[in-house]
Amino acid sequence: xxxxxxxxxxxxxxxxxxxxxxREVVSLAMHHKHMIVTVCIxxxxxxxxxxxxxxxxxxxxVVSHQSHWPSVLSAGAPNVTLxxxxxxxxxxxxxxxxxxxxxxxxxxxxxxxxxxxxxRSRIEVNATVVPKVISNESAGAEVSIDTRALGNxxxxxxxxxxxxxxxxxxxxxxxxxxxxxxxxxxxRVLSPNGGExxxxxxxxxxxxxxxxxxxxxxxxxxxxxxxSQPYTLLASGLTNNSYAWDCSDFAYSETYIVxxxxxxxxxxxxxxxxxxxTAGGLIPTTTATSTTATTTANTTTGNTTPTVPxxxxxxxxxxxxxxxxxxxxxxxxxxxxWF
Numbered sequence: 140x141x142x143x144x145x146x147x148x149x150x151x152x153x154x155x156x157x158x159x160x161x162r163e164v165v166s167l168a169m170h171h172k173h174m175i176v177t178v179c180i181x182x183x184x185x186x187x188x189x190x191x192x193x194x195x196x197x198x199x200x201v202v203s204h205q206s207h208w209p210s211v212l213s214a215g216a217p218n219v220t221l222x223x224x225x226x227x228x229x230x231x232x233x234x235x236x237x238x239x240x241x242x243x244x245x246x247x248x249x250x251x252x253x254x255x256x257x258x259r260s261r262i263e264v265n266a267t268v269v270p271k272v273i274s275n276e277s278a279g280a281e282v283s284i285d286t287r288a289l290g291n292x293x294x295x296x297x298x299x300x301x302x303x304x305x306x307x308x309x310x311x312x313x314x315x316x317x318x319x320x321x322x323x324x325x326x327r328v329l330s331p332n333g334g335e336x337x338x339x340x341x342x343x344x345x346x347x348x349x350x351x352x353x354x355x356x357x358x359x360x361x362x363x364x365x366x367s368q369p370y371t372l373l374a375s376g377l378t379n380n381s382y383a384w385d386c387s388d389f390a391y392s393e394t395y396i397v398x399x400x401x402x403x404x405x406x407x408x409x410x411x412x413x414x415x416x417t418a419g420g421l422i423p424t425t426t427a428t429s430t431t432a433t434t435t436a437n438t439t440t441g442n443t444t445p446t447v448p449x450x451x452x453x454x455x456x457x458x459x460x461x462x463x464x465x466x467x468x469x470x471x472x473x474x475x476x477w478f
Contacts, residue, residue, distance in 0.1 A: 217253060226244050226352060234297070251281075262283070273286070322351055323408050331395075333414020333416055340383055358380075361397070397412045
């Protein structure tokens with residue numbers, strides 16, 4: 140019996156079961172006939188009473204570190220809330236694990252409460268893939284950080300820490316939060332946009348915009364003489380929205396097209412003229428090609444029989460026949476005279 144009681148008492152010290160309940164069960168066990176049943180009841184009660192102290196699944200992890208107190212934090216321990224604002228929306232919205240947040244200059248706000256015991260707080264944003272870490276601290280229960288300092292869009296882990304006046308600190312982690320501060324710029328060609336006929340100097344113009352308000356955009360201007368022709372760079376690194384192009388030294392073509400490329404330091408995009416236009420001051424010259432007929436006489440030497448053209452043979456035969464006929468007539472009349 141005494142060994143069972145010592146076992147129950149040790150179990151009581153290692154759990155969160157109230158001592159009063161365990162003492163009552165032990166008292167009952169001393170007068171009960173079935174000690175095994177009593178021990179089972181104690182174990183069951185201890186497990187049920189410990190359930191409320193377990194964190195529900197799916198919540199952010201909270202870790203407490205105390206330099207002076209060996210026990211866990213009391214029910215009045217500080218809790219943290221995390222919200223965000225941006226240039227697009229100044230109303231604070233809650234941040235939860237797994238959220239995807241988009242905005243220009245996303246600012247995270249960490250607030251611990253109650254504030255009476257907080258002497259210092261810190262927030263740290265960790266882009267684990269890069270890795271890249273930014274952080275900020277304040278002498279109080281609230282601290283904020285502009286996540287545009289990350290320099291790109293990342294899925295991050297957010298660490299929040301509060302130091303208490305008793306020397307302990309509380310730490311909370313929020314994972315898998317996507318922070319999208321940066322967006323691709325846009326550009327559109329205004330002129331030439333198809334159908335123009337240009338000679339000399341003309342202005343190539345365009346418009347551009349970016350969801351990031353304070354972005355500095357740069358532009359490259361290119362031109363092509365046709366669909367199968369390569370692009371020629373006219374200018375690069377421009378910060379205005381026009382370029383004066385002197386097309387006098389370019390070959391004349393009716394299928395010119397302009398392309399504008401925009402770059403914001405991270406992302407790039409481009410736009411082209413909607414249709415072909417005519418430009419160029421150099422007219423291609425046409426060179427006439429003359430053809431000279433050359434007759435070459437071929438001479439044959441050696442013991443070969445000369446080739447007689449067919450028309451000469453015909454003429455010879457006709458002359459021979461006529462001569463024979465004349466000779467026959469002459470012979471006929473001569474014979475008749477003499478005989």
